[in-house]
Amino acid sequence: MSKKPLNIGLVGYGFMGRTHTNGYKRVADFFPELGITPVLKAVCGRSEEKTKAFAEQWGYESYETDWEKLIARDDIDAIDICTPNDTHAPISIAAAKAGKMILCEKPISRTTAEGEEMVAAVEQAGVPNTVWYNYRRLPAVTLAKQIIDSGKLGKIYHYRANFLQDWTISADLPQGGAALWRLDAAAAGSGVTGDLLAHCIDTAIWLNGGITDVSAMTETFIKERMHQLTGKVEKVGIDDACAFMCHFANGSLGLFESTRYARGHKALYTFEINGADASLRWDLHDLNRLEMYDHSDEGPQRGWKSIHVTDGEHPYMSHWWVPGLIIGYEHSFVHQVADFLKALEEGKPCEPTFKSALETAKVCDAVLESGKTRQWKNV
Amino acid sequence: MSKKPLNIGLVGYGFMGRTHTNGYKRVADFFPELGITPVLKAVCGRSEEKTKAFAEQWGYESYETDWEKLIARDDIDAIDICTPNDTHAPISIAAAKAGKMILCEKPISRTTAEGEEMVAAVEQAGVPNTVWYNYRRLPAVTLAKQIIDSGKLGKIYHYRANFLQDWTISADLPQGGAALWRLDAAAAGSGVTGDLLAHCIDTAIWLNGGITDVSAMTETFIKERMHQLTGKVEKVGIDDACAFMCHFANGSLGLFESTRYARGHKALYTFEINGADASLRWDLHDLNRLEMYDHSDEGPQRGWKSIHVTDGEHPYMSHWWVPGLIIGYEHSFVHQVADFLKALEEGKPCEPTFKSALETAKVCDAVLESGKTRQWKNV
Amino acid sequence: MSKKPLNIGLVGYGFMGRTHTNGYKRVADFFPELGITPVLKAVCGRSEEKTKAFAEQWGYESYETDWEKLIARDDIDAIDICTPNDTHAPISIAAAKAGKMILCEKPISRTTAEGEEMVAAVEQAGVPNTVWYNYRRLPAVTLAKQIIDSGKLGKIYHYRANFLQDWTISADLPQGGAALWRLDAAAAGSGVTGDLLAHCIDTAIWLNGGITDVSAMTETFIKERMHQLTGKVEKVGIDDACAFMCHFANGSLGLFESTRYARGHKALYTFEINGADASLRWDLHDLNRLEMYDHSDEGPQRGWKSIHVTDGEHPYMSHWWVPGLIIGYEHSFVHQVADFLKALEEGKPCEPTFKSALETAKVCDAVLESGKTRQWKNV
Amino acid sequence: MSKKPLNIGLVGYGFMGRTHTNGYKRVADFFPELGITPVLKAVCGRSEEKTKAFAEQWGYESYETDWEKLIARDDIDAIDICTPNDTHAPISIAAAKAGKMILCEKPISRTTAEGEEMVAAVEQAGVPNTVWYNYRRLPAVTLAKQIIDSGKLGKIYHYRANFLQDWTISADLPQGGAALWRLDAAAAGSGVTGDLLAHCIDTAIWLNGGITDVSAMTETFIKERMHQLTGKVEKVGIDDACAFMCHFANGSLGLFESTRYARGHKALYTFEINGADASLRWDLHDLNRLEMYDHSDEGPQRGWKSIHVTDGEHPYMSHWWVPGLIIGYEHSFVHQVADFLKALEEGKPCEPTFKSALETAKVCDAVLESGKTRQWKNV
Incomplete structure (x- = not known):
């Protein structure tokens, strides 16, 4: 109205x-x-x-x-x-x-x-x-954030994430132009690091706090590809795969991996966080589920729970359908618009702001630098 | 335009x-x-x-x-x-x-x-x-239809489906009016049979052909509930749970179950079909996946495949995002609108028409009648 | 010593x-x-x-x-x-x-x-x-028994079980003699009912109490097979598949199915029990796991838990290895021997005794009779 | 005889x-x-x-x-x-x-x-x-070896493995003596590296060939524990957690992680290998299963298969029961004895010999050294 x-x-x-x-x-x-x-x-x-x-x-x-x-x-x-x-x-x-x-x-x-x-x-x-x-705005990921912030996990020991794809295995795939600018270092800046690991890092910092130093391994499996803009076979400047180890400011250890050469995985973005008292894990392929292990459960009844995050009491879900009926990938963007508008109304920043997102950029830069120099790199 | x-x-x-x-x-x-x-x-x-x-x-x-x-x-x-x-x-x-x-x-x-x-x-x-x-319009279900129609499964022996929920376990839940008309026999006609089994039956007929006879068991666990329209405690006229066995015209056996008293299940609609050469199964909670067992695979490498139905070559999916990124429950309705409009353009009927849907009604009636009489009932 | x-x-x-x-x-x-x-x-x-x-x-x-x-x-x-x-x-x-x-x-x-x-x-x-x-002696099944007996599940509404195999789909498989006596009605008495459903029924009675009446559907898909003892093609007298509905004495509904024609399933014995407060389910293919849904968990953190039943505090498991290391099918027999010997020492009967096992035989007979007459049958 | x-x-x-x-x-x-x-x-x-x-x-x-x-x-x-x-x-x-x-x-x-x-x-x-x-002798792992050796996977890009446990999270757990020598550097040499990663590395070398260089991160979360042999609180000398990146001689990238602080995991030993044409993965908790993604499957029917490695045609399984009935952890040792005896009869070495196992020791040493120096280390 x-x-x-x-x-x-x-x-x-x-x-x-x-x-x-x-x-x-x-x-x-x-x-x-x-x-x-x-x-x-x-x-x-x-x-x-x-x-x-x-x-x-x-x-x-x-x-x-x-x-x-x-x-x-x-x-x-x-x-x-x-x-x-x-x-x-x-x-x-x-x-x-x-x-x-x-x-x-x-x-x-x-x-x-x-x-x-x-x-x-x-x-x-x-x-x-x-x-x-x-991805912060997927209900299961936001639920993870709420559970972590409640202190339920206790002291955190480990965080691990990966983002595995398989769409660039063919050497016939060109680089540059239209949908393939992601393979062109000039347009993209980097390969899987900026495209995929950036997601993993953003979520990790949001859930587990800052990253202090990193040691990375990068690889370009296919060294040359035809460039769509020039029509010539050119050197590939991006990282096809990247893995890195890191320390978080809270003392926990991090392990990250991304690739576009993991046959069978379309968009396997997963994360897991292990605390002294509980653990959580999540998988983009089944984005409506959050898995949780709660050590405070009665001994013989402990196990990993598969929480189907589709109830009205779950984050964002009261806006959608009824319990058991899932939402999809695109809903994360609807939620981000909603959060942006709400923040505007309240005169508050909408996270991640440019400033917050810069933290992820810094980690990505350190990762790429470490991959090149084969040295640990402070963020 | x-x-x-x-x-x-x-x-x-x-x-x-x-x-x-x-x-x-x-x-x-x-x-x-x-x-x-x-x-x-x-x-x-x-x-x-x-x-x-x-x-x-x-x-x-x-x-x-x-x-x-x-x-x-x-x-x-x-x-x-x-x-x-x-x-x-x-x-x-x-x-x-x-x-x-x-x-x-x-x-x-x-x-x-x-x-x-x-x-x-x-x-x-x-x-x-x-x-x-x-549900016919979910990509994984349509893919099942395509695979079955290709003859890949061979002679069919079994079809089974269930639709399990847990939202009416509390005796404090009233019946009738607003969102609760589904508990009111006058408004709904029946309970889980018309609400949930109707879905299972429609899919079954679409995938496996007609049902010839049924034997059912029905139950109303909570006999009286407050009626929201009258404000009085009244007898509950619907079936809270219903299971039935049946024969399909193709000679295969069917087994169906539905309830709103299966603690832990929000909307567990699953079906499975077993043919001599291959089998398929599906679960609404993870609606983007179709599981398939293909006996023509090499012996030691046979197993149930989890097909993540999110590729451009899968039914409907070229209209959405990229491989690995899922869609949700609501998309089935978008697809049905699209199919209805396309059928209009082509001057063809959009299945299921009223006439086709009447087949499901006949099975539901036979099921309810069988539940009452404790006799096998021809459809 | x-x-x-x-x-x-x-x-x-x-x-x-x-x-x-x-x-x-x-x-x-x-x-x-x-x-x-x-x-x-x-x-x-x-x-x-x-x-x-x-x-x-x-x-x-x-x-x-x-x-x-x-x-x-x-x-x-x-x-x-x-x-x-x-x-x-x-x-x-x-x-x-x-x-x-x-x-x-x-x-x-x-x-x-x-x-x-x-x-x-x-x-x-x-x-x-x-x-x-x-199968009673598998740790996960015994754990289910302990949890049910503790009252944790509350009022029981549903019990369902199936035992699905695919090893007799070929019409070339003969009947009778050696390992194939299970296809010979004279030697076996019945087909899947006595062989497979008997297991499901025994577990069901143990976990959920007596069965009062049944309605069954039986089928012999392949009507004639060569008999190994006579060398002649003879009529097949056993049931290839059998499904039945039933009532338990505690008011809950039961649904059972067994077949040797479910392509892709080698020995899929599963059961599930739904109570007002919690539910359990189990699968022989992954026999070291028990799944549990506990409605008393905090709302947004509810989900099906996969309990890896390999801890020292789980039934029988202190006798084996260390947490996380699984046991197999054969261990159920070791446990039954142990329980038999212990019962001998204590001068107590070892369940199921002949008398207890007769209850399962009665249900099987009622099931077979109902399959023949297409009528409900009291046990 | x-x-x-x-x-x-x-x-x-x-x-x-x-x-x-x-x-x-x-x-x-x-x-x-x-x-x-x-x-x-x-x-x-x-x-x-x-x-x-x-x-x-x-x-x-x-x-x-x-x-x-x-x-x-x-x-x-x-x-x-x-x-x-x-x-x-x-x-x-x-x-x-x-x-x-x-x-x-x-x-x-x-x-x-x-x-x-x-x-x-x-x-x-x-x-x-x-x-x-x-673990080499588990049927699913041996099946992986057979599939890899057949060339089915094509060029290998990635290998990843982890071995996650949670049994030393309590600071009250002492070190040294009896079952706890694994926490005592003098007796064990190292912590998770020699105990758990050694398994991962042995399997990796067997399946994917030699490792050329590594970069590791190690951590001891709990710095001091009571020593059971001396009765005094002493510095903990082992690695509680260790992750490393590496290159294989075949050009593929490796990523490994082990810890005893991953709450919820008892013995989560998993590996995954990605080739251009197919991928495999495995999990010790469900050791009878091998997962396989085969890109040569028909497009819309591609998916990860869960192979239940219990058929007579699977490695070692003809010696045990019938399809669908699983074996456990201990069977790997029976298989190793059988293989040792067979090798003796044939006058051949039984892999891994001391010499082969030394390769794993070299990788472990390089990993520990890299963890200390924060430098890449050649094996």
Whole structure:
């Protein structure tokens, strides 16, 4: 009814453009209590044809082919950045200078240095900002956060996470351009580290606190691939696989691994945290479940519980269906939109802000540096 | 762009009203190839306040408090019935007479007799019609259908299914009115048989063909509950639990069970089918997975495969995200809308039609009759 | 050291002859506290060559080819019957008359009538007797019994069990003789009912009390098979598959199914019991695990626990290794020997006695009768 | 019958003394084709009382309290070493000098240096020798080896393993003496590295070939514990947790982790190997299962298979029961005895020999050194 509109200007119409747009379109239906509602004002992309088609399909009121023009428009309140990593810094900084709110796809940037400029820009401008580390908003992950924060786990000894995929095993897969910019170091900054481990690290810091030092191993299995933009076979600059060990500030040990060469795994993002009194683990493939081992259970009845996180009392779930009926991947983005809007109403930051997300960038940089130098590296 | 509108008139704003509406609102985003697009023209409910609020929240252009008026409106193309089972027949028959298309929530009716009148009405009127047995449209279930239809399973020996819940164990839960009409025999017709087994039976017939005879056991564990409409403690007329054995026309044996007293199960709808050459099984709690045992695998390497049905080559999934990223319960309704619209474009019926759904009603009636008489009953 | 010997006379050297013998040979190593120790005195079989070879391999002191002679020997304390079902009654009755203890493989007999004569014989003779329903002695199953007996589950609503196999799908498999007597109605009495459902029923009665009435469906998928003893194609007299519904004396509902035509299942014996306050389930394929859902857990942390029943505080497990290290199928027989010897020492019966096992025979008879008549049958 | 005896002299009557003895006692029953049979000639331990009791319980013909006397006995053919790690070298070397065969519990030694002396001793003496890396002999692990050796996996990219326990979380647990020598650096050499990672490394080398360099992180969470031998609180010298990254000679990446502080895990030994064409994974808690993903399966039907390794055509399983019926942890030792005896008959070495096991010791040493220096270390 009397909801306050928030005019969105979306940059990028790829995979993430779709997930974010879906988030904006569904939030009012499922979170009716919010006083602010997103309006799909404009989408921006370099190809006029594709941008126009996206606008029509998804219901954007208008489109632009130059992001500077989008930022310059008075009728845009918030810039949402869904373009490759190399564009995050220039667009964010320009948007901040123009006084726009910014919702930036993860990772915040290709490097810590870029990220620091972005943080400086949003802080100077005083604009609301957030980075789309959407997995925090899955109900099972948020439930893990609540249980950990309650102190139930006791002293933490171990945290481990991995993100395993298998989609780049074929040497015939080219790099660069369109959906394959993730294989192009210039556009992406790094390979699995910025793409996948960044998710693992963000969740880890959120759940278990800061990481102090890392030792990493990186590998590029396929050394050369045809580049779609140049049409030539070029050296592959990204990391195909990366594993690292680390210490957390709370004294626990961390172990992380990511690859795009683990045959059989499509998007196996899992984490596990072991405390003296209880442990938790989670798997993106079955994202509605949280597993928990509670040592305070009666001795002979102890075991790993599979919690089906679909009850009304579970985080976010009262907004959806009835117990037992699952939600999917895309809902994490709806939740992030809802949380962003709620934070706006309350005048609070929406985590992770650019500043918080910079912590993940620092860890990623240390990991990549350690992989190169084969030395432990402080974060 | 030049999509043809289909004006929807929704009757009922409860749980199913939400799932259907979400289906209408999302179909154009994810199935852009469709030439027809649903328009949320009007919603109808008895409480003006609640109906109006629903219309505002979900974006219906108007509302009605009398379904006869809704049917009478010229600007309504299709009537979607989401009200309790006792209303399916009168609304459907009136809608058919008014020449409206009808999308009716399952089960088609309280009884076969009611259902037969409904079938007669839509056939006489020649209006497109369908019943929302949404689970057929889950990608893993559709994949099961494709594999079975390919002949991969060989001669079928067994089919078994159950739908186990635990939400009515408390004797303090009242019956009747609002969300609890499912406990009221007058409104629902039956208990778990029409509510839950109807789903199991619809899937079973779709996958394994017709059922010829049944032998059932029914039970009402809690004999009296306070009735919300009368405020009095009244006899409970529904079946709290129902199990039945049956024969399929293809010679295979069936075993079905449903209850709302299986502590620990929220919505455990599972089915399994065993053929001479291969077997399949599925579980609603993990609806993106289909399990398959293929006896043609090399001997020592045989085992039950867990197929994560999230690839682009899986049914419906090219419309969503990328491999490994799951969808949820609600997507089955989006798929059903898409299939209904596609069938409209092609001038074909959208299964299950009223006529097809009547088969499930007949089995349900035979099951309830067998439960009462303790005799085998032909369908 | 000063252990009292118990001289065993084993009849039958097949699959069960091996499992029982292994039980006798291992019990002293793992249950050193027992004051009685089994001695492998003699094995008896019809083929002298095979019997002698078995005696040598397994360490029996002597062998016989006529079970009447075995029973007549003064140096035999206990007769262990591992031969096909049609021999259980004559051997048991003769052994009882000779004052021997009897350990009889399940099922007790082909029919209730045979079983009643056997019970009369052992009771008249006053000899210790037991039937090898070995699955009771698996630690996870015994743990289930302990939890149920503690009252933790509250009022019981449902019990379900199945035993699914796939080894007789080929029509080329003959019946009768050697290992295939299980397909021969004359030797076995029935098919899956006496072979597999008998296990399910014994466990069910033990865990959930008596069964009052049943309604069954039986099927023989392959009507004729070559008979190994006659060399002719003969009608198959056994049930290939059997499902039944029942009521327990405590008011709960039961559902049972067994088949040898469920492709992909080798020995899928599972049971589940649902109470108002908690539920349990178990699967023979993973026999060291017991799953438990405890509704008294904190709301958002409720889930099905997978209890790895390998701790010292779990039933029988202090006799084996260390937590996390599993035991196998054969250990159930070691446990049954240990329990039999302990009962002997204490002068108590070892459950299930012939009399207790007769309850299962009665249910089996009622099931087979109901399958034939298509009527509910009281037990 | 005419089996050739192999007289065993066992040193140590603890946990491993029991598993090995059980292996010797069962092998003839289940592997009747072997021409050599172990004879329990003598057991040796420092406590006369306990050693005598063990001999009586398990059926050793005699006992000794001095291992040098045991080695000196003419009636002993093979020395089996089940005592703490610090004793492996002196006993092995003396036994080799005396011309005895040696079966040594893993790890071969506390250090590579000790191990090299042992290898030199057995090679100089020319005596048959083996190290009890028993997990190789679990049917599912051997099946993995067969599948890998068939080339089915294609080029290998990743190998990962962990061994997680939780039994030393309590700070009240003392170190040293009896069952707790594993916490005492002087007796054990190291903590989880020699105890648990040694298993992971042995399997890894067997399945995936040699390891070339490692980078490790070690931690001792509880710095001081009461020492049972001195009665004083002393510094803990072992590693409570250890993770390491490595490269295999075939170019694949390895990631390993072990700890005794992962609440909820009793003995979670898992490994996974990813090849371009297929992947395998395994878990000790469910040791009868091997999971396999085969990319050559038809596209939409691809998934992780759970192979229940209990068929007669699976490694070792024709010696046991029938399909679906599992074996346990202890069976790996029976298999190792059988393989040792078979190798003796054939005059071949029984893998892993001392020399092969030295490879694992070298990796362990490199891991521990890397953990100390925080540098990559070549093996």
